Amino acid sequence: MALDRWIALVLLGVCLIYGYTAWFTMDADLAPFMRRNPIWPSTFPKVLSVLGAVAALVILLGLEGPQKPPKAGDIDYRRLGDYKIGQAALLLGLMVGYALLLRPAGFLVSTTSFLILGSVILGERNWPVMIGVAVVATGAIWYLVQEVLGIFLRPLPMFMGV
Incomplete structure (x- = not known):
């Protein structure tokens, strides 16, 4: 598996853990008057976790479209030792x-x-x-x-x- 897919797999795991925290544990200690609000403190983390998981799945499943040849300034994962x-x-x-x-x-x-x-x-x-x-x-x-x-x-x- 290519390096970008390994990174996407790790990010998918992070997004799933972050999403679990946002969906199930963040709102447990909310005050009663805040539970009726349309936007909770966990709204932005929920959106981030879903968008991150979708982006990671797109890369992991190879749905990002045809691969273009690397340009001169692109990072080549086969030459990581050349970077700082x-x-x-x-x-x-x-x-x-x-x-x-x-x-x-x-x-x-x-x-x-x-x-x-x-x-x-x-x-x-x-x-x-x-x-x-x-x-x-x-x-x-x-x-x-x-x-x-x-x-x-x-x-x-x-x-x-x-």
């Missing part, structure tokens, strides 16, 4: 680390560190610009979420007591 898989894996690891450190390290520290390390992984070496952009972007996002939207984000690490 290490950079992609490092970025994925950095994203996981960011998610794990967001609460204990605080938004400002973890987001600034994520942006700086991510740009280093991608090859940026202009340190003043890199640090400046990371600090300004992190501060602007924190201000918009905290002050404008009113959503609390722990700005500093937990041991600082904020």
Whole structure:
């Protein structure tokens, strides 16, 4: 089986699990007044799970139409070693680390560190610009979420007591 069909099979499994969660478990704890609403919190996940499952089935069953020859810029799964898989894996690891450190390290520290390390992984070496952009972007996002939207984000690490 081709790589695209294996990926479609994995995505179909993810969509089925996501759909089961959306259809059967998300709405169990709804307040009584919300049960009469036409749109529930699970409406968008239900739509996503159905559309994702249909798209995965189209690819899995080969219904997407005739195959076109690959173009010069297309990814060739037979040459995956030629691509920068290490950079992609490092970025994925950095994203996981960011998610794990967001609460204990605080938004400002973890987001600034994520942006700086991510740009280093991608090859940026202009340190003043890199640090400046990371600090300004992190501060602007924190201000918009905290002050404008009113959503609390722990700005500093937990041991600082904020």
